[in-house]
Amino acid sequence: MMGACVLCKEQITNPLGPQRLTEEMTTWLAESRPELITEFKEDATTFLNRKIFTPNDYCIIKGKPMNVCAYCFTEHVFHWLEEQQADAPLMKEYITFFDFDITKQGYVKEYEEKYVQES
Numbered sequence: 001m002m003g004a005c006v007l008c009k010e011q012i013t014n015p016l017g018p019q020r021l022t023e024e025m026t027t028w029l030a031e032s033r034p035e036l037i038t039e040f041k042e043d044a045t046t047f048l049n050r051k052i053f054t055p056n057d058y059c060i061i062k063g064k065p066m067n068v069c070a071y072c073f074t075e076h077v078f079h080w081l082e083e084q085q086a087d088a089p090l091m092k093e094y095i096t097f098f099d100f101d102i103t104k105q106g107y108v109k110e111y112e113e114k115y116v117q118e119s
């Protein structure tokens, strides 16, 4: 059992954890956009180490990296790339390599609406 994702509360079934994904994304950025690597690592570390508070302000994470599913993590990075003004080709690569949006109703839908031109 890998437990539930602290963000969406779904059971984590994909064995690819955010730490592993961070490594793979770093490898990808090294090829495609090396100037983003430093900031990407900082952002991923901040995201994964932040404390999660319940409505009663009780910290449920005690200094351990966050238990996040592949979907929530790749969604976070998708929006982070947008904040970096990533262009359409880079977003396309990201969706090609890191699509964990199984229902295609989350960030893949957002991607298609924003970056895929109707022809």
Ligand SMILES: [Zn+2]
Pocket: 005, 006, 007, 008, 009, 010, 068, 069, 070, 071, 072, 073
């Ligand atoms: Zn999740």
